[in-house]
Amino acid sequence: MKMETSMKANHQQRIPKPEATTVTIGTTVTDDQIRLRAYEIYQQRNGEPGDPVQDWLQAEAELTAPELAMAQVA
Numbered sequence: 001m002k003m004e005t006s007m008k009a010n011h012q013q014r015i016p017k018p019e020a021t022t023v024t025i026g027t028t029v030t031d032d033q034i035r036l037r038a039y040e041i042y043q044q045r046n047g048e049p050g051d052p053v054q055d056w057l058q059a060e061a062e063l064t065a066p067e068l069a070m071a072q073v074a
Contacts, residue, residue: 029063037063 037059042050 029060033063034059 034056038052038055041055041058042052
């Protein structure tokens with residue numbers, strides 16, 4: 001009975017969504033910055049259909065690890 005009550009209590013807890021992704025160099029990247037970069041990626045495809053989730057993940061990766069993104073471009 002205690003375990004069931006404990007499970008219900010854990011299920012009802014909400015984990016807060018982070019407002020920004022912390023970057024190792026001490027700066028933060030906001031959702032708005034990621035959203036803007038994802039839109040730029042979409043525009044680079046000339047508006048062709050794509051995967052918006054993949055665009056978001058690519059944008060997030062580029063913004064949180066710019067040195068890695070630059071290495072991939074070169």
